Amino acid sequence: MEEKKKLWQQEDSFEGFGSSFVVSEEQKLDWNDMFGIMILPLHIRKALRIDENEMRELFSDGVQSIRMNYYPPCPEPHKTIGFSPHSDADALTILFQLDETEGLQVRKDDIWVPIKPLPNALIVNIGDMMEIVSNGVYKSIEHRAIVNSNKERLSVATFSTFNLDSELGPAHSLIGPNNPPIFRRVVVQKYLQDFFARKLDGKSYLDFMKVEARNGES
Numbered sequence: 001m002e003e004k005k006k007l008w009q010q011e012d013s014f015e016g017f018g019s020s021f022v023v024s025e026e027q028k029l030d031w032n033d034m035f036g037i038m039i040l041p042l043h044i045r046k047a048l049r050i051d052e053n054e055m056r057e058l059f060s061d062g063v064q065s066i067r068m069n070y071y072p073p074c075p076e077p078h079k080t081i082g083f084s085p086h087s088d089a090d091a092l093t094i095l096f097q098l099d100e101t102e103g104l105q106v107r108k109d110d111i112w113v114p115i116k117p118l119p120n121a122l123i124v125n126i127g128d129m130m131e132i133v134s135n136g137v138y139k140s141i142e143h144r145a146i147v148n149s150n151k152e153r154l155s156v157a158t159f160s161t162f163n164l165d166s167e168l169g170p171a172h173s174l175i176g177p178n179n180p181p182i183f184r185r186v187v188v189q190k191y192l193q194d195f196f197a198r199k200l201d202g203k204s205y206l207d208f209m210k211v212e213a214r215n216g217e218s
């Protein structure tokens, strides 16, 4: 209880422990314990010290999308790949592996590490937009899905993307003489169009977004 009290709801906020929707002392309360937090954009921008308004603007009218992936059993799984290595182009992905069939792997120091599905657990992945806006502080995660010969596999991914009309680039409030931008700027809509026009190839699109890549090209 002492630990809970440290995170008790403050007035005018639904974040923390406590009940919501309470209007009077007489009211019969619901039989549950609530704990609420804002996941985006406030906490990430606080950790990074990005200006609040800048982050709010990027996420206001942002796009939420969902993808369902079905991987049928494959007679020769070692000869194929279920989902090619890539990092997600969005800011933040929440992924659910439907049953307990393994398949997702993340790349860590050039090794593919299997992510065992845990019952009722969600996986949160940092996407390329977050790496760009944080000027490289938050790294997007490279991942892939493999298949197997005896079981089908299903996953559901939800993607959070900045507003399509906003400009994607390192946050203005982060960069300065001591922290020069390492990524270039592009309108989100164009960034996504170009992402989907390419073959998935690890983090190659993010590399293409780097300032030095453009210098190299011109």
Ligand SMILES: O=C(O)CCC(=O)C(=O)O
Binding pocket: 067, 069, 083, 088, 095, 097, 103, 104, 143, 144, 145, 154, 155, 157
């Ligand atoms: O099936 C999986 O676990 C990965 C899916 C994925 O990476 C995606 O939909 O972007």
Ligand SMILES: [Fe+2]
Binding pocket: 086, 087, 088, 143
């Ligand atoms: Fe992905």
